[in-house]
Amino acid sequence: MPPSHPFDFNALRAHGTDxxxxxxxxxxxxxxxxxEAANFVAxxxxxxxxxxxxxxxxxxxxxxQGFNSARRFGYVRDNFTRASLMETLPGxxxxxxxxxxxxxxxxxxxxxxxxxxxxxxxxxxxxxxxGNITNAEALRRELIExxxxxxxxSDSECIIHLMxxxxxxxxxxxxxxxxxxVEGAFSIVAMTRTKLIGVRDPLGVRPLVLGRVGDGWVLSxxxxxxxxxxxxxxxxxxxxxxxxxxxxxIESHRPFRPTHPRFCIFEHVYFSRPDSIIGGRSxxxxxxxxxxxxxxxxxxxxxxxxxxxxxxxxxxxxxxxESGIPxxxxxxxxxxxxxxxxxxxxxxxxxxxxxxLNVNRALIKDKRVILVDDSVVRGTTxxxxxxxxxxxxxxxxxxxIASPPTAWPxxxxxxxxxxxxxxxxxxxxxxxxxYLAVDSLRFISLDGLYRAVGEAKGRDKSCPQYCDAxxxxxxxxxxxxxxxxxxxLKAAE
Numbered sequence: 001m002p003p004s005h006p007f008d009f010n011a012l013r014a015h016g017t018d019x020x021x022x023x024x025x026x027x028x029x030x031x032x033x034x035x036e037a038a039n040f041v042a043x044x045x046x047x048x049x050x051x052x053x054x055x056x057x058x059x060x061x062x063x064x065q066g067f068n069s070a071r072r073f074g075y076v077r078d079n080f081t082r083a084s085l086m087e088t089l090p091g092x093x094x095x096x097x098x099x100x101x102x103x104x105x106x107x108x109x110x111x112x113x114x115x116x117x118x119x120x121x122x123x124x125x126x127x128x129x130x131g132n133i134t135n136a137e138a139l140r141r142e143l144i145e146x147x148x149x150x151x152x153x154s155d156s157e158c159i160i161h162l163m164x165x166x167x168x169x170x171x172x173x174x175x176x177x178x179x180x181x182v183e184g185a186f187s188i189v190a191m192t193r194t195k196l197i198g199v200r201d202p203l204g205v206r207p208l209v210l211g212r213v214g215d216g217w218v219l220s221x222x223x224x225x226x227x228x229x230x231x232x233x234x235x236x237x238x239x240x241x242x243x244x245x246x247x248x249x250i251e252s253h254r255p256f257r258p259t260h261p262r263f264c265i266f267e268h269v270y271f272s273r274p275d276s277i278i279g280g281r282s283x284x285x286x287x288x289x290x291x292x293x294x295x296x297x298x299x300x301x302x303x304x305x306x307x308x309x310x311x312x313x314x315x316x317x318x319x320x321x322e323s324g325i326p327x328x329x330x331x332x333x334x335x336x337x338x339x340x341x342x343x344x345x346x347x348x349x350x351x352x353x354x355x356x357l358n359v360n361r362a363l364i365k366d367k368r369v370i371l372v373d374d375s376v377v378r379g380t381t382x383x384x385x386x387x388x389x390x391x392x393x394x395x396x397x398x399x400x401i402a403s404p405p406t407a408w409p410x411x412x413x414x415x416x417x418x419x420x421x422x423x424x425x426x427x428x429x430x431x432x433x434x435y436l437a438v439d440s441l442r443f444i445s446l447d448g449l450y451r452a453v454g455e456a457k458g459r460d461k462s463c464p465q466y467c468d469a470x471x472x473x474x475x476x477x478x479x480x481x482x483x484x485x486x487x488x489l490k491a492a493e
Contacts, residue, residue, distance in 0.1 A: 022266070022270065022271075022375065022377060022406070022410070022414050022415065022416055022470075025051075025052060025099065025100045025130075025132070025413050025414065025415055026051060026052050026097060026098065026099055026100070026114075026128075026129065026130035026131070026221075026413060027045065027048030027049075027050075027051030027052055027097070027098045027130060027221040027222070027225075028048075028095070028096070028097055028128040028129070028130045028187065028188070028189040028208070028219070028220070028221050029041050029044035029045055029048060029095065029096050029097075029128075029189065029218070029219065029220050029221065029225055030093075030094065030095035030096070030128070030189040030190075030191060030196050030198070030218065030219040030220075031044070031093070031094055031095075031196070031213070031216055031217070031218050031219075031229075032092065032093045032191070032195075032196035032216055032217050032245055032246075033092060033093075033214075033215050033216030033217055033247065033248075034092060034213060034214060034215070034216035035092060036086075036090070037060060037091055037092050037093055037094035037216075038058050038060040038086055038089035038090070038091070038094040038096075039086055040094070040213070040218075040229050041058050041060075041094045041095065041096040042058065042076060042080035042081070042086065042096070043225075043228050043229050044096065044218070044220055044225040044226075044228065044229060045058070045076045045080065045096045045097075045098050045225075046076040046077060046080075046228065047222075047224050047225035047227070047228040047273075048098055048220070048221055048222060048224075048225050049075060049076055049077075049098060050271075050273055051098055051100070051130070051221060051222075051271065052097075052098035052099040052100040053075060053098070053100060054073065054074075054099055054100050054108055055071065055072065055073045055074070055098070055099045055108060055110075055112075055113040056071070056072060056074075056075075056076050056079065056080065056096065056097060056098045056099065056113070057069065057070065057071035057072070057096060057097050057099075057113045057114050057115050057128075058070050058071075058080060058089055058094060058095070058096040058115075059089075059094065059095055059096070059115045059117060059126040059191065060089040060090060060091040060093065060094035061091045061093050061094070061124075061191065061192075061193050062090040062091030062092075063091075063193075064090075065090055065091070066124070067117060067124045067126065067193075068088055068089050068090070068091075069089075069115070069117060069126070070085055070088060070089060071110055071113040071114075072113075073108065073110070073113075076098065092216075093191055093193075093194075093196060094191070095115055095126055095127075095128050095189050095190065095191045095196070095219075096115065096128065097113075097114035097115050097128035097129075097130075097189075099112075099113060099114060100415060109152075109153075111151050111152045112152045112153050112154050114127070114128045114129065114154070114156060115127055115128040116128075116152070116154070116156060116157055116159075116160050118160040118163065118164060120163065120164060120171065120174070122169075122170065122171050122174075123171065123192060123193055124192065124193065125160075125163070125171045125175075125190060125191065125192050126190060126191050127156065127159055127160060127175075127188060127189075127190040128188065128189045128190070129155075129156035129159065129186055129187075129188050130186070130187045130188075130206050130208075130221055130413060131184060131185035131186040131187055131201065131205065131206045131412060131413040132155060132184050132185055132411055132412050132413040132414075133155040133156070133158060133159075133182050133183065133184045133186065134183045134184035134185075134411050134412070134477055134478070134479040134480055134481055134482070135182070135183040135184065135480045135481055136155030136158050136184075136481060137481040137484070138480065138481060138484070139158045139162070139181065139182070140155075140158055143158065143161045143162070143165075146165070148161040148164075148165075158182070159175070159178050159179065159182065159188075162177075162178030162179075162181055162182075163175055163177075163178045166178055171192045171195070172192075172195065172197055172242070172244050172253075175188075175190060175197060175199065175242075176199070176242055176253065176255035179199060179201075179255065179256075180255065180256065182201075183477055183478075183480060184201070184411065184412055184413075184477055184479075185201050185203065185205035185206050185264075185412035185413050185477075186199070186200070186201045186206070187199070187200050187201070187205075187206040187207060187208040187221065187237075188200075188208075189208075189219045194246055194247075195244055195245060195246045196217060196219060196244075196245040196246075197242065197243070197244050197245070198210065198219040198237050198242070198243045198245075199237075199241070199242040199243075199255075200237045200238065200239055200240065200241055200242075201239065201240070201256075202239055202240040202256040202257065202258070202259045202261075203239060203259060203260075203261055203262040203263075203467065203476055203477065204238070204239025204240070204261040204262070204263050205262060205263060205264050205412045205413070205467050205476075206221070206264060206267075206412070206413055207221055207222060207236070207263070207267060207272070207278060208220070208221060208236070208237040209221075209222065209223055209226070209233060209234075209235070209236050209237065210233075210234045210235055210236070210237055210243060211223075211226040211231040211232055211233050211234055212231060212232045212234050213226075213229055213230060213231035213232070215248070217245045217250070218231045219237070219243075219245075222272055222273060222276040223276045223277045224272075224273045224275050224276045227275070233277065236279070239261040239263075240254060240255075240256045240258060240259070240261075241253070241254060242254075242255055260463060261465075262464065262465075262466060262467040262476040263278075263279070263465075263466055263467065264412065264414075264466065264467050265449065265450075265453065265466035265467065265468045265471075266403070266410075266414070266470060267283075268281075268283060268286045268287070268290075268452075268453050269287070269290070269374055269375070269402060269403045269449070270311055270374045270375060270403070271414075274287060274314055279454075281453070281454060284314050285314075286452060286453055286454075287314035287315050287318070287402065288314045288315065288317055288318035288321075289318055289451075289452040289453075290314075290315045290318060290402045290403075290444060290448075290449065290452040291314065291315035291316060291317060291318025291319035291320075291321075291322065291372060291402060292318040292319070292321065292322040292452070293318075293444055293448040293449070293451055293452045294315065294318070294319055294372070294400050294401075294402060294442075294444045294448065295318070295319045295322035295323040295400075296322060296448075297442070297444060297445060297448050298400055298442035298444075299323060300370060300398050300400075300440055300442075301368065302325055302367075302368040302369060302370045302396065302398060303325070303326070303367040303368045303369070304325065304326055304327075304328045304330060304363070304364075304367050304368070304369050304370065305319050305320040305323065305325050305326065305327050305328070305370045305372060306327075306328055306329065306330030306331060306364075306369055306370065306371055306372070307329075307331070307371075307372050307373075308331060308357075308371055308372065308373040308374075308385060309329075309331055309332070309333040309357070310333060311373070311374040312371075312372045312373045312374050312402065315372050315374065315402035316372035319370065319372055319400060325370065328360075328363055329360060329363075330359065330360050330363055330364050330367075330369060330371075330389070331357050331358070331359055331360065331371075331385070331388075331389075332357070332358050332359075332360055333356060333357055334355070334356055334357070334358065357385065357388070358388075359388050359389060359391070359392040360392075361392040361393065364389060364392040364393060364394050365392060365393035365394070366393060366394075366395050367394055367395060368394070368395050368396040368398070369389055369394045369395075369396065369397055369398065370398045370399075370400055371385065371386075371389065371397060371398065371399050371400070372400050372401075372402060373385075373399065373400075373401055373402065374401070374402050374403060375401060375402070375403045375406055376399075376401055376405070376406065376423055376424065376432070376443075377406055377417065377422060377423070378417065378421055378422070378423055379423040379432065379435060379436060382399065382436050383435075383436055383437070386399075386436060386437065386438055396439045397438045397439055398438060398439050398440045398441075399433075399436065399438050399440070399441045399442070400442055401441070401442070401443040401444065402444055403443065403444060403449065403471070404443050404444060404445060404446045404449060404468075404471040405423075405424030405429065405432075405443050405471065406422055406423075406424055406470050406471065407419075407422055407424040407425045407470075407471065407473065408422070408425070408469055408470050408471070408472070408473045408475075408490070409422070409470070410469060410470045411469075411475070411479035411482060412467065412469075412477070414470070416470065423435070429441060429442070429443065445458075446458075446459050446468060446471055446472060447459050449468075449471075450465070450466070453466070472490075473489070473490030474490070475489065
């Protein structure tokens with residue numbers, strides 16, 4: 001049953017600062033071996049809501065009822081907290097997915113919401129995918145020519161069709177067979193009637209962790225979702241690994257050719273929740289250390305260090321601690337901005353960031369202010385925030401950005417504007433400073449970012465430890481579909 005109230009996706013994106021941020025497009029979660037597994041999945045998806053706010057879905061299996069699914073637009077809290085819905089998802093095994101679709105795409109449709117389900121000769125299987133398949137269009141054309149009938153616009157559906165055409169004798173083997181045809185980034189949580197499956201692409205671009213809850217097992221995009229259900233982190237699913245969980249048995253497979261991992265460094269900067277653990281490191285502590293490195297690289301005389309909430313907060317704390325300049329909440333975020341403004345008037349819509357952010361005038365007046373933000377994408381929000389700070393009487397405004405300039409689009413599961421819409425792709429740092437009309441603007445260097453995530457010597461150009469393509473233009477997997485459409489890779493240096 002669909003929600004009783006409308007959900008305006010354009011309004012969701014238009015309010016506040018979200019339209020000028022990069023968005024992770026998916027979060028995945030799965031549980032096996034617990035009663036009412038779908039309830040655990042709903043809680044896990046709630047913890048992963050930051051990875052996708054447009055829609056969510058849950059699939060479960062119980063021997064008496066078979067496979068059951070529910071897919072809804074909107075937030076987890078508005079859909080999967082109703083007992084009447086959760087009672088339709090019985091069983092001790094379940095997976096779920098939250099989604100943020102590609103910016104500028106057609107209006108979302110329910111058939112694009114995951115998990116996807118397929119009934120094979122070997123039995124049913126459901127799959128939830130975080131990432132992006134960079135050869136999906138070529139695969140889709142091939143599969144349609146061979147008779148496949150697609151039900152969605154999602155690249156993830158290719159995996160179901162490839163599984164259907166595999167000659168392997170088990171569903172996990174068919175999945176591994178299918179994924180060998182796939183290029184790009186994928187962290188997958190899947191299920192059969194008796195098995196929970198997790199697979200991570202050979203580069204390990206997107207995260208996936210394994211946890212334990214009671215006698216059951218959990219797979220999740222992030223550790224913060226383990227915490228909400230009281231699960232214990234066991235370990236990360238390794239790049240190129242497939243884990244198959246059945247009862248108390250866990251099998252680990254290596255279906256792909258080994259390669260050098262390239263985890264997405266922007267997970268540290270922005271995508272992951274600050275209370276998650278990545279590679280044994282606290283995301284919060286990494287972001288605080290980014291602020292420390294930024295203060296060392298780009299010092300400036302000022303009176304206050306203020307975060308652009310909420311994502312700039314840990315870096316601002318680190319900047320303050322390293323520089324000795326007092327930290328202050330110069331901008332206050334309205335935590336309740338959201339669905340109450342589903343149908344705003346044009347006048348209200350034009351207020352932009354003021355609906356979400358407000359300046360603490362008494363604190364800002366006559367002060368030289370350092371604003372710490374996580375990134376600059378188009379620059380539109382940065383200009384508006386600067387104007388708000390000046391309107392409140394600030395003497396100077398200095399921007400310090402906790403990531404290098406975002407000059408290249410991501411093709412591995414992040415919603416990114418075309419390259420010509422990225423401010424850093426068309427302007428130098430000095431030109432961006434002039435465009436934003438601030439007293440100074442500095443980004444952390446790529447070496448500084450690497451130091452903050454634990455690479456003491458910075459970035460090794462001959463063998464980078466992370467995927468940093470959005471900053472460097474160094475794509476670890478060629479985006480073949482986009483190249484076919486005319487996208488030009490960075491020229492070799």
